[in-house]
Amino acid sequence: MPQKRSLPTVLDLSKSELEALVVGTGEAPSRTGQLWRALYHERRASFDGMTFLSLRCREALKRRYVISPLDPVQCLASKDGSTDKAVFRLPDGELIETVLMRYEPDGHRKVRRTVCVSTQAGCALGCTFCATGQQGFRRQLSVGEIVSQVMFMERLAGTDEEAQMADGTQTRSERQSVTNVVFMGMGEPLANYDNTLSSIRTLTDDQGLHIGARHITVSTVGLVPPILKLADEDQPINLAVSLHAPDNVTRSETMPVNRQYPIERLIEACKTYIAKTRRRIFFEYVLLHGQNDHVHQAEALGRLLTGTLCHVNLIPVNPTVDGPYRRSARECGSAFQAKLREYRVPSTVRTEKGIDINAGCGQLRARAVAVDAEVL
Ligand code: SF4
Incomplete structure (x- = not known):
């Protein structure tokens, strides 16, 4: 009705x-x-x-009230079955997307099911490599609109569990649905600070979804005041910062926000965050061919981050259809990583999954996969 x-x-x-x-x-x-x-x-x-x-x-x-504000208008599953993406229409007609990624156990890690949520309809920050950034800002998502995305994917992940319990590959004691949440979908979570933090409180509530705070990652483009505010919250979540360049000239070319919060201020805020929380920061670095993937830029990044409690995720860009960027060669990622190693800066080169259904934010899944792979 x-x-x-x-x-x-x-x-x-x-x-x-x-x-x-x-x-x-x-x-x-x-x-x-x-x-x-x-x-x-x-x-x-x-x-x-x-x-x-x-x-x-x-x-x-x-x-x-209604319970769920989400009207799913499209659900896509990747061919390898590891990834689902849903596009939802909100009551006022705005469209957002959410992704569920499934990981098999590897080494010391158990099965993981990670949901990548959106926090805004559109985004005002205009990163040039991002499809969402080209759409402009529409509005903030409410707490319920953020939490509902996880609950929808809980139901989707729950159908996996039932199938696994039926075929004997998972017992009831191993049963779990969504294990991790990453705030890396459409929008900048720290530009919707109060609703992002309130939704984290609901997600971690032990009478509710009961997802461990350490399994939640918030990604920011580098908004300095909310990073400093977050450092004073009693929330042991993970923070991921999109860096994407080691110098202001290069960074401002792809991330307009750098003109407001240049690298020196951003890194200073990150160091304050680390000192207060004693938690490492994930720096995301999308490798754009010919733009930020030169060895001298790896050297500059090494100098910038050496001695900082952090981990760098190097992510070959997922080119958008109309975008100007090409993916860096595999060897380029390896050379970049080797240079960072010289400065004792830990890093990982990531590949993405579910690329065949990535029709929305150009980097959404790649960034989410990269950070999630490091979070237990
Ligand atoms: S990368 Fe994130 S912050 Fe930048 S435009 Fe896209 S959604 Fe906004």
Whole structure:
């Protein structure tokens, strides 16, 4: 019903806001916990079956809220089955995308299922190598719109689990759905700071989705004030910073934000973040052929980051259809990495998965894969 679609999502409410709503309909405050669990733990899709709430309360919820604000308009699966991408229409017609990536166990790591979420419809920052950046900013996503993306992918990942349990390749005790979340989809998460942080609190809530903070990564283009603010939050999440060049001239060519927050200020903020949180930072470096992949630039990057608690992810660019950039040769990535090694800066050259369904943000999946591969 069209009228219904314009209602906000109940997932936008904090626990205390939910309690005020529940108590306002005459329920005991203790019902809030049950409602919270029904929404986030049991992933109920409708208020109707929540019979632990009075009819009055359920009707009040239905009149004022929907549960999921997402209308999936396209779901694509990669040929190798490792990656799914969903495009969602939001109640006001804006489109966003979300990606689910599956990883088989390797070495010391268990099965992982990582969701890459969007935090804004469009993006104002205009990085020249990014398809989303070329669309411009539309609006901020709400807390519920961010969390719902993970919950949708939970259901998708859950169907894998049922299949694995049925064929005996996974037992109930090994059962897990989404294990990691990376804030690397459309938009700049730190430009939607409050909603990003609130959604992290919901994702990590042990009565809800219960995803460990250490399995959550927030990526930023390098906004200095929110990086410093994040350093004071009590959230042991991972921070990834898109660097993509070791000098201001080169960086400003592809990342207009560098004119506002040049490299010196950005690195200083990163060092403050590391000193306060004692956590390493992931620096993302998309290799653009002929632009930032020369050995002398690797040397400059080594000088810039030597002695810093960090890890560099070197990511061969995924060229967009109309974009001006070409992928660097494999040898180029190896030479770049070897130079960083001379400066004792740890790095990894990444390859991406699910490239055949990458129809949206040019770098979305590549960046997400690169950082996630380093996060346990
Ligand atoms: S790379 Fe990220 S910050 Fe840059 S334009 Fe794309 S979405 Fe925005």
